[in-house]
Amino acid sequence: MQRYFLPRESFVNDTATLPADVVHHIGTVLRETPGYRMVLLDGTGLEYEAEVVTLEKKTGTARVLERRQATTELPVxxxxxxxxxxxxxxxxxxxxxxxxxxxxxxxxxxxxxxxxxxxxxxxxxxxxxxxxxxxxxxxxxxxxxxxxxxxxxxxxxxxxxxxxxxxxxxxxxxxxxxxxxxxxxxxxxxxxxxxxxxxxxxxxxxxxxxxxxxxxxxxxxxxxxxxxxxxxxxxxxxxxxxxxxxxx
Amino acid sequence: MQRYFLPRESFVNDTATLPADVVHHIGTVLRETPGYRMVLLDGTGLEYEAEVVTLEKKTGTARVLERRQATTELPVxxxxxxxxxxxxxxxxxxxxxxxxxxxxxxxxxxxxxxxxxxxxxxxxxxxxxxxxxxxxxxxxxxxxxxxxxxxxxxxxxxxxxxxxxxxxxxxxxxxxxxxxxxxxxxxxxxxxxxxxxxxxxxxxxxxxxxxxxxxxxxxxxxxxxxxxxxxxxxxxxxxxxxxxxxxx
Known part of the structure; x- marks a missing residue:
């Protein structure tokens, strides 16, 4: 699954706001539409499996389906x-x-x-x-x-x-x-x-x-x-x- | 010390024949002269500390001062x-x-x-x-x-x-x-x-x-x-x- 880092404040409850560059990548580069599944990251070590809900020209939203601790960071x-x-x-x-x-x-x-x-x-x-x-x-x-x-x-x-x-x-x-x-x-x-x-x-x-x-x-x-x-x-x-x- | 790989047959007794590219590097790039010390390698795992004796336009010779087993190769x-x-x-x-x-x-x-x-x-x-x-x-x-x-x-x-x-x-x-x-x-x-x-x-x-x-x-x-x-x-x-x- 495609992975995107988002600013931490993009996550509110179960909704993530997608910034313009991510929206561009999903909609224009990948030509995907609402329903597309991806992994969002908040940069703190958490990862969120999420689904696109809305996709406008410069903004979009996703619903978080699952939140988990990432296991890919070095232990030190x-x-x-x-x-x-x-x-x-x-x-x-x-x-x-x-x-x-x-x-x-x-x-x-x-x-x-x-x-x-x-x-x-x-x-x-x-x-x-x-x-x-x-x-x-x-x-x-x-x-x-x-x-x-x-x-x-x-x-x-x-x-x-x-x-x-x-x-x-x-x-x-x-x-x-x-x-x-x-x-x-x-x-x-x-x-x-x-x-x-x-x-x-x-x-x-x-x-x-x-x-x-x-x-x-x-x-x-x-x-x-x-x-x-x-x-x-x-x-x-x-x-x-x-x-x-x-x-x- | 500068290191050069030479064909194995370049080494005869204590003398090594230097090929044109090595002669060019020593004489023209480094601007060195007879007496210059370097390490020669025969590609089998041996290294030779050597000194330039003659340096012509396209060929040269070196005297081997010391021959030793290299210790820089992986053990497997x-x-x-x-x-x-x-x-x-x-x-x-x-x-x-x-x-x-x-x-x-x-x-x-x-x-x-x-x-x-x-x-x-x-x-x-x-x-x-x-x-x-x-x-x-x-x-x-x-x-x-x-x-x-x-x-x-x-x-x-x-x-x-x-x-x-x-x-x-x-x-x-x-x-x-x-x-x-x-x-x-x-x-x-x-x-x-x-x-x-x-x-x-x-x-x-x-x-x-x-x-x-x-x-x-x-x-x-x-x-x-x-x-x-x-x-x-x-x-x-x-x-x-x-x-x-x-x-x-």
Missing amino acids: DVTLAYALPKGDKIELVAQKGTELGMHHFWVFESKRSVAKWDAKKAPKKVERLQKIMQEAAEQSYRAVVPMCQHIRPRELTDRIDSFDAVVIAYEEQAKQGEQAAFATVLKALRPGVKLLLIVGPEGGFDESEVNEWTERGAQACAFGPRILRSETAPLYALAAVSYALELN | DVTLAYALPKGDKIELVAQKGTELGMHHFWVFESKRSVAKWDAKKAPKKVERLQKIMQEAAEQSYRAVVPMCQHIRPRELTDRIDSFDAVVIAYEEQAKQGEQAAFATVLKALRPGVKLLLIVGPEGGFDESEVNEWTERGAQACAFGPRILRSETAPLYALAAVSYALELN
Whole structure:
């Protein structure tokens, strides 16, 4: 069944108000009519099986038939803090990271980030990533759309204390043959805890950055013995979180 | 250190003959000269620390200083059989699959593959993927370049018996909440065995295909409760293989 995220306030009792973009998708793209069944999501983790009742040009309503807790969210709350890479790789990570279950996507400029977002353009870039993430969330049966934020490196450091576990992807660890740290962190996670994954740009992190974070309790980890590209490391990490916590 | 794959016959005693593309990269791209140190790979799993001795216009030689077994290969031999997706996603999977450690990359047309490679064009497409995989292997510190082959669906089915374990990515399993099968397969793997991962195109596999393979011993698996895109599923599977066998 087709899935649509709706603002939370769209749901009143057993009726959901459908916004213009959803109405357009149902009526014009899918050419469906009242009676069409779909899944609506309020972004809090609930999903609603619903049926279209009215379909006007720019608005519509649906009747909720069943309300249930979604079972497609990772059992831990995962934030990916990703240092801005070159080109459009950030979009790949936004999309795949959503499919793989991340809950928050923080973009920041690390010391070796070649690309920079200027303050004026950043909101537009965040908005574009947010749109990619919403589409990916609908496609992948997520019950929550991850939130994208552009943050300063200082904020990242300051927020470390609010997490239960913090992992830094650090390729020096891979080169030195360190292998156990990441699995040790994942095995200690309990449902509901907050995990932060910090992944660097093409040139990796500066040692001073890694030191600043490890002093606050972050763990530098290798994701296997191979050297992964900047955009591959977050996908490895998220797949491993899913494997360790959902399949094992 | 920069890494280059050389044909096996380039190594004679302690001398390696450098082909034109490597000479071009060292002399023209990097602007290096005799004395430059690098790692040469013969594609069998050995790596050679070496120093440039001569650098002509189209050829050169290097002296091997140290020869060692690489430690960057997955402990099991992994073949990814990937049903042709739309567009250029196949290139993403070739590149990321190499970074994540696959050894063989088989491309085939499944029943729901919208894209088709005609017999005339296939060799050129395979050659292009092979080039992407060689570059990815050098960048990711692999000791082996995965081999790309375009095979017929019939061949895939016939080859299943030659593997120790065969996993089919099957999203119907994800929708039904099946979660344990993949981890059960991975936990039973011993070093050196042969694992085949079969991943479908955008529309997934036809039930008849899955039945044909499971009758021969393949295991249909979910990669977590979310629905992954065709190009994301192989990356999840390979990351999980690495996590289960290399980090645990």
